[in-house]
Amino acid sequence: MQFKDQLDFVRQHIKKNKLRVFMTILAATMGTAFLIVLASVGFGIHDTMRSEILDNRMVNQIEVYAEKMDQAEVEELKKRDHIKAVVYRQSVSLQQKTGLDEFIGENGLIVTDFKEEKKVGFELKEGRLPENAGEIVVGSDFAESLFMEASTESEQEPVTYKGSLVGKQVTYKMGLYEEPEMFPEETIFTIVGIAKEPAKDWMQDYNMYADAAIIPTLNPIFEGHVDDENSQLLYGNVNVYADKLENVTTVSKALKDEGYSVYSIADQLEQMDVFFLAFKAGLVFVGTIAILIASIGIFNTMTMAVTERTREIGVMKALGASPKLIQRLFLMESAWIGIIGTLIAVVISYGVSFIANLVLPIIVTAALGEEEFGDLSVTFSIIPWQLVIIASAISLTVAMISGWRPARKATKIDVIQALRQEL
Template structure:
């Protein structure tokens, strides 16, 4: 029998028992929708937390604080070797003086977070400017976007203590010369005072809550200042930047293998992914129970269909239908119930998911007394295609298993007994 005719055949039978088939499809739909919606909560929370982690940091950045086997610093040669790892975009080396610093510009002063960097590598890693240019002359530095804001007068500082907002330095800092006084953390060395000129100001950080008030001086200053302070040069902090997020895991593994302490976003996501994988598997398991309950309905419907159609099956067998064909027709009918139920369930689940994602944050906000959801970007439910595929496979698979026994029963019908049945 041609496949098209088989479809027509089961379509005719389903039409003849509309109500029974419709209620069975409804049960299959409810079971499958329950599974999808339940598991979608796991997917939603996972996505919310993953996004939170990914949004709050530079995802392609891999921090390499040191080496596992010793306290030795990462040498420039080792940093150079890291540049050779495939898909490494840039390797930035940073260090800080072992001293507390204060920056002064006229009557304004600020806490000075002096960072020694290699401008070329920082540029490769994505450092961009909002004002000015990269330092070209000796004594030129870059300052963070919020550095100007942190330069305050004593009066402003007192007012800030009373709750007033800090205005900081108004106007452009580019071309301004300021001095830094560095006092060593340990020992009784004399403070060191140096003058620097602002060549450029870095770009505003991507997130509102991020502050960048650092002073970025060339790495050559590291030795000079350490000598002046009488302290040792601090170990370099190495930041490795990958081309894209997908390569972060591979580079992280390679660096670990090479004996470095490594910390990247994939490390943070790894343990969380494991937890959510287990949670999602658990939710899918619970949801599957609903489908199994629905399968009882499919089994009943198909058993009744076989019983009602005994005479017709007998006629078909008498005129030459293969037992396999009879079995296939009934299996297709139960699969059709599963497929229709799954399609409806997917549509309904997407609807419920959208409604939940719209409604739940509103309810939470109103319960917290807030009007706007603002940065509250929580996703209650997410339905990825993988969840749809898993649910469809379970739902249709269970429907076919439910139809298996009745279909077998149909093939075993005795033609003589069947033909004796009254119309």
């Protein structure tokens, strides 16, 4: 019997029991769709968590902590293998006051090396990076932090700065927190750029960013007013950037071995990926139970098919059909049920996933309130092609196993007894 004839044989027998076969396919569809949709929740939550962690962060960034960090150690870090840049940002530890025309603010000054910042992509909304000690870049929310001096003591709503910032000069003073007066020395900065807004809407950047060349100007002011040996003008943190993502672990391990405390997004992602791998495997296992339940229907359908076709099987054997051919015909029928059920399940699953991602955020926002949920971008369901392959493989395997036992039973039917059976 040719393969085409085998397909026709299977198709004819399926048409004879349309309702029973339809209900069996429906059960297989529901089981497979349940597996895909359930597991897609794990993929969706995983993707959301990764996006939240990676948002506004660089995966090749390594935060380095040490009891004492200075410029000499930073220079040594730059000489290491697989390091693209070392950014040493230092913040002023004193009270600070800024002035621009008739507006005043209390903006913090961050001192950094813009040559290193440029290597890792310090993004600007407007202007350029500083090129000398007297130039600064201000944060994206710098203007909103400047208030008209007269309005600060008024009961009316404070007036903030509205004009252009690039090219403007800012006066900068420092002072002790316990003293009401600032140091008399005044430093003049020229704004040459405005930093790009932070990726997260709730984050605000009021800072000023100056090149490390300004430190010799600030140090004498600090030392002229503070005689405490334990006090420092600047305190900072170091971020090391690996040249490639695959080298992050190598660089991190080397730094740990030398006594540094390090933290990298890659380490966090690795731990999270292991957790979600186990979580998604658990969801697939639970979904597989639904397919196993559906397999009972396939088993019953195929068992009844063998019983109803006992005489037909006897005729086929009498005409010389081999047991392998008979077994193949019944396995093809169970496989057909599994394939059709899987295809329909995949289509339904994508539809359910689309609707869930469209409707659930609206429901959750209504339940929790826009303020609590508005800044959180959640993907409830994602169906990657790998999940479709896994679910399809499980569904087809279960369908074949369910049809194997009845198919084996068909090969063992006695020819004489089968031919004696009444039509």
